[in-house]
Amino acid sequence: xxxxxxxxxxxxxxxxxxxxxxxxxxxxxxxxxxxxxxxxxxxxxxxxxxxxxxxxxxxxxxxxxxxxxxxxxxxxxxxxxxxxxxxxxxxxxxxxxxxxxxxxxxxxxxxxxxxxxxxxxxxxxxxxxxxxxxxxxxxxxxxxxxxxxxxxxxxxxxxxxxxxxxxxxxxxxxxxxxxxxxxxxxxxxxxxxxxxxxxxxxxxxxxxxxx
Numbered sequence: 001x002x003x004x005x006x007x008x009x010x011x012x013x014x015x016x017x018x019x020x021x022x023x024x025x026x027x028x029x030x031x032x033x034x035x036x037x038x039x040x041x042x043x044x045x046x047x048x049x050x051x052x053x054x055x056x057x058x059x060x061x062x063x064x065x066x067x068x069x070x071x072x073x074x075x076x077x078x079x080x081x082x083x084x085x086x087x088x089x090x091x092x093x094x095x096x097x098x099x100x101x102x103x104x105x106x107x108x109x110x111x112x113x114x115x116x117x118x119x120x121x122x123x124x125x126x127x128x129x130x131x132x133x134x135x136x137x138x139x140x141x142x143x144x145x146x147x148x149x150x151x152x153x154x155x156x157x158x159x160x161x162x163x164x165x166x167x168x169x170x171x172x173x174x175x176x177x178x179x180x181x182x183x184x185x186x187x188x189x190x191x192x193x194x195x196x197x198x199x200x201x202x203x204x205x206x207x208x209x210x211x
Contacts, residue, residue: 120210123186124156124169128196129179132171141165141210149174152181160210168207175200
């Protein structure tokens with residue numbers, strides 16, 4: 001015949017031995033997480049750096065002011081003060097006008113005018129070593145006309161049809177070795193322009209503005 005085990009009261013357990021305490025060991029780590037809102041270490045202040053910069057600026061400015069004071073004191077006293085007369089306006093200098101003499105860079109063109117105008121008789125002349133190509137303006141002083149392979153001497157007469165006209169003739173040698181050419185313009189028998197040139201392809205231009 002088997003008997004049941006003896007009755008055991010609830011909560012009764014065999015006594016567990018207590019582990020020995022080691023004083024040199026580190027304290028146990030807390031099982032709970034650290035609090036996120038814990039204060040962070042304070043930041044280093046920029047106050048000392050700003051103080052050094054300000055001190056340097058004061059030293060530099062103080063040296064500049066001291067130098068200025070020494071310069072003023074070395075002048076031998078306060079400068080005389082000039083007080084302008086409030087009842088008199090300062091005189092404003094007038095701009096000086098400088099007249100520049102006209103210069104000419106092209107002797108082949110003369111625009112001084114002859115004062116003849118309409119009805120004036122114009123004669124073109126080209127002389128020298130030909131043959132040449134000639135270009136001249138007609139009676140209206142606007143329309144050009146050309147003559148190629150012309151033998152010299154050459155002459156052209158015309159009568160102006162306008163009160164103001166430009167008369168011009170240009171002669172260009174067509175080769176054939178060294179040589180020279182001359183052009184000439186007369187208005188009512190008076191010579192108004194004359195030019196000459198030399199060379200294989202020499203060019204001579206005579207011009208006059210008739211007003």
